[in-house]
Amino acid sequence: MAHKHDPNEKVVFVGDSRIRKRDYSNVTPPDYTAFPGKSEAFIPNFLLKEWMVGVVVLVGFLVLVISEPAPLGYPADPLNSAFIPMPDWYFLFLYQLLKYPYASGDYIVLGILGLSGLPFISLLIAPFLDTGKERRFYRRPIASSLMLVSLVAVAYLTWVSWNHYEHELEANGQVPEHIERKIKAEEAVKAGKPRPVPGKEKIPAMVAADDPAFTETMTQAQCIACHGAELEGGGAPALRGIGDVLSKEELVETITNGKGQGMPPFKETLSAEQIDQIATWLSQQKAEAAQ
């Protein structure tokens, strides 16, 4: 049975399929009169221009990527009490804001809901708060000034937070771990050694393990509680191979007066002779002697 073909029918199907028959009779070229001036088609004219901007950004980006390798510190250690926590830079303003006394502790509700939540919610629903027809920012003084004040506040808080972090690093005599790690790796490679993988270094064997300095004095002083039963490290650094890192004088100083937040002073619990005995034995713990 032949189908009748009505030329006025809007949708014409071919045969019994559901594929629309194409009609080339009214292909109108796009009309670029909606805006004044020199409009152009998105593809390829405008997209090529936008791609040029993209290329400039891409080149700058790749220069950054090649010149500054992505940082990597030391493996996460939940027992590390000296590490200064630092969120990524775009969270710093929030981190700093919630440190202030009126935004934390008893006022945490104000800090979270009032000073952080409210601005973000207002930003989310900005079109329903700023409902006037005017689009130019200088004719919208309330919206524009609120945004400018927020921008200044965010910039200031970020700066304060970063400044505080740098001062804290300086006060503790710390270098950010990813930098320390990079320097150590470079030194090792320069010295002709393989690049150290943090946490997987081979610890040298113990030298003179039957010395009473270790079997009696150090056991009695509970050194192994943190430094490990075989002095392999744990909550505190490994002591095997410590002779390569610290001199005997430095070891005496560390044991007597402690170091950082982890190592307590032992001048009350150990006599000067005992400390000297331990330091002498530790200073013999060298990788070369262990071989």
Next chain:
Amino acid sequence: MFKNMYNWIDERLDITPMWRDIADHEVPEHVNPAHHFSAFVYCFGGLTFFITVIQILSGMFLTMYYVPDIINAYYSVDYLQHQVAFGAIVRGMHHWGASLVIVMMFLHTLRVFFTGSYKAPREMNWVVGMLIFFVMLGLGFTGYLLPWDNKAYYATKVGLEIAGSVPFLGDYIKELMNGGTIVGAQTLTRFFAIHVFFLPGALLALLAGHFFMIRKQGISGPL
């Protein structure tokens, strides 16, 4: 030959109107940096998308080597950084791209704000855009933990403490994100899943909405 192949597909699926709509739509003079240099501020949205594409591609390659468990995560990143050919470049692109995408998105948001482009009839597109912003911040937060070094670990710990101080819901949010009571193995796998499946899925859906609306409504007129 390509023309024949195209025609063959087009006859069956009628694809011409779809891409002609995207290709032929009008780009007005006031957003075209070739006519007005100051119009480069209108490029930030496109650049955000460009960096997002870089993030998705580099991230796909990173997952070929990354292992999301607390014993191996750090060493897989170390291996990727130092042993894999171009690993440092791909990881560098993902690391710096994560910051750059925030910068671009921030500039795009400011452009839309100060040109008042979020006003009627484009309110919904602004809201979707802000949701994209929050998803991006979520991607930044979850991705920061994945290398499992001290910086990652302690930043996450602090971040989750802040989440825990939200009134009423804080403890639930914190435990949900922690996958327990401490930042540990569960947190890492959870953040990995959120970072590579949940949030990118949400991001792609929101981006589709964002682009559909800008296409439907057109770009806002000159000031």
